[in-house]
Amino acid sequence: MNKIYVGSAKTIETKxxxxxxxxxxxxxxxxxxxNLNNGRVKVAVMKRKEADNYGNTHYCVIDNxxxxxx
Numbered sequence: 001m002n003k004i005y006v007g008s009a010k011t012i013e014t015k016x017x018x019x020x021x022x023x024x025x026x027x028x029x030x031x032x033x034x035n036l037n038n039g040r041v042k043v044a045v046m047k048r049k050e051a052d053n054y055g056n057t058h059y060c061v062i063d064n065x066x067x068x069x070x
Contacts, residue, residue, distance in 0.1 A: 006031050009045055009058035020045065022060065035062050 006028035012019045022045065024032070032041045042063035051057050 004031055004035065004062040005059060006043065006062055007060040008056040009060060010056045032062065035064060
């Protein structure tokens with residue numbers, strides 16, 4: 001199954017603890033809408049090996065795994 005990449009994320013340190021900020025473009029949202037399962041979409045947030053030029057430390061993929069029992 002091919003990975004469907006949507007959005008990016010970065011961890012921000014604050015005095016209240018770490019916060020993960022996730023960003024989706026309009027095209028990402030359309031991809032998510034195309035992959036709805038019972039009105040929902042699961043997104044997995046994966047850590048990058050190193051931050052990109054914008055400081056993003058994570059990337060997102062649509063979690064379209066279906067067990068064989070379903």
